[in-house]
Amino acid sequence: MNNLQHRHLIQMTLTVDFVGMVSIGxxxxxxxxxxxxxxxxxxxxxxxxxxxxxxxDWVVNRSDGVMVIDVRLTLQTDDGALIYLTxxxxxxxxxxxxxxxxxxxxLDASEYSLAISAKFECGNARxxxxxxxxxxxxxxxxxxxxxxxxxxxx
Numbered sequence: 094m095n096n097l098q099h100r101h102l103i104q105m106t107l108t109v110d111f112v113g114m115v116s117i118g119x120x121x122x123x124x125x126x127x128x129x130x131x132x133x134x135x136x137x138x139x140x141x142x143x144x145x146x147x148x149x150d151w152v153v154n155r156s157d158g159v160m161v162i163d164v165r166l167t168l169q170t171d172d173g174a175l176i177y178l179t180x181x182x183x184x185x186x187x188x189x190x191x192x193x194x195x196x197x198x199x200l201d202a203s204e205y206s207l208a209i210s211a212k213f214e215c216g217n218a219r220x221x222x223x224x225x226x227x228x229x230x231x232x233x234x235x236x237x238x239x240x241x242x243x244x245x246x247x
Contacts, residue, residue: 140170
């Protein structure tokens with residue numbers, strides 16, 4: 094059996110407007126909210142730049158306590174290329190920690206797991222290699238937004 098080959102792609106820090114979050118309410122999927130992403134930045138060996146305002150995180154808190162995330166962002170590299178990034182994932186913690194989190198309390202990174210799968214799209218030839226990247230990541234939640242480590246697989 095082969096080991097999973099991976100390479101660090103980017104570290105990405107997002108700024109999220111939690112005060113501006115819109116609550117859609119309880120839906121058949123769960124409690125639906127939309128959190129505006131107002132900015133951020135990313136760094137990596139082959140990719141550096143900023144997260145442009147205008148992205149969102151479509152969050153669903155399911156009845157089983159899992160928070161499902163669906164994020165769409167526009168990235169701009171330091172040399173001006175635009176990249177569409179979308180990722181889906183989940184924030185998982187035990188019931189006690191999730192209840193504290195729902196009240197706005199900060200959790201220690203050891204109390205939860207934040208994992209994502211990501212897809213990039215780019216029309217700029219310098220970054221066309223991103224269109225074929227399979228990426229996964231882990232995250233940490235901070236007071237201003239998440240910080241992700243995203244890895245290219247294979």
